Amino acid sequence: MPDCIFCLQQDGDSVVYKDEKCYVMLDKYPVSRGHLLVISRDHYETVLDAPRDVSGHAFLLADHFAKVVKEEMEADGVNVTANIGKAAGQVVMHMHIHIIPRYLNQARNYNFGTGKEIDESVKQDLMTRLSARTHRPPSDL
Numbered sequence: 544m545p546d547c548i549f550c551l552q553q554d555g556d557s558v559v560y561k562d563e564k565c566y567v568m569l570d571k572y573p574v575s576r577g578h579l580l581v582i583s584r585d586h587y588e589t590v591l592d593a594p595r596d597v598s599g600h601a602f603l604l605a606d607h608f609a610k611v612v613k614e615e616m617e618a619d620g621v622n623v624t625a626n627i628g629k630a631a632g633q634v635v636m637h638m639h640i641h642i643i644p645r646y647l648n649q650a651r652n653y654n655f656g657t658g659k660e661i662d663e664s665v666k667q668d669l670m671t672r673l674s675a676r677t678h679r680p681p682s683d684l
């Protein structure tokens with residue numbers, strides 16, 4: 544899709560991992576520090592529209608990067624979630640899975656897309672920390 548931002552951002556400076564089916568990037572409007580997105584390389588409107596090998600791969604990556612980001616960010620927990628359809632809060636209509644580090648001192652509720660844009664210095668720090676760990680493809684994928 545020519546004007547879809549998730550089709551266009553696959554080589555962007557927020558991408559921490561990429562393989563033949565999916566890529567992982569920092570969310571531009573993070574709900575919390577270290578908020579990542581797992582996104583298919585090909586365009587599918589929702590997770591349910593993707594072939595199972597793509598959606599399955601995306602969830603395996605989400606499992607892997609949830610562990611990485613929990614450890615790296617010293618988070619107390621992680622939300623792994625796919626918003627499927629506008630009614631479920633999906634904002635960009637290209638399949639993606641959110642990985643959101645959570646902290647005990649943080650408010651329980653959050654809203655997607657309402658936060659402020661990621662700060663450039665925070666972005667650079669996260670790229671440095673996560674890239675060191677995430678450019679190696681997970682061996683079991």
Ligand SMILES: [Zn+2]
Pocket residue numbers: 544547548549550551585586587636637
């Ligand atoms: Zn797209």
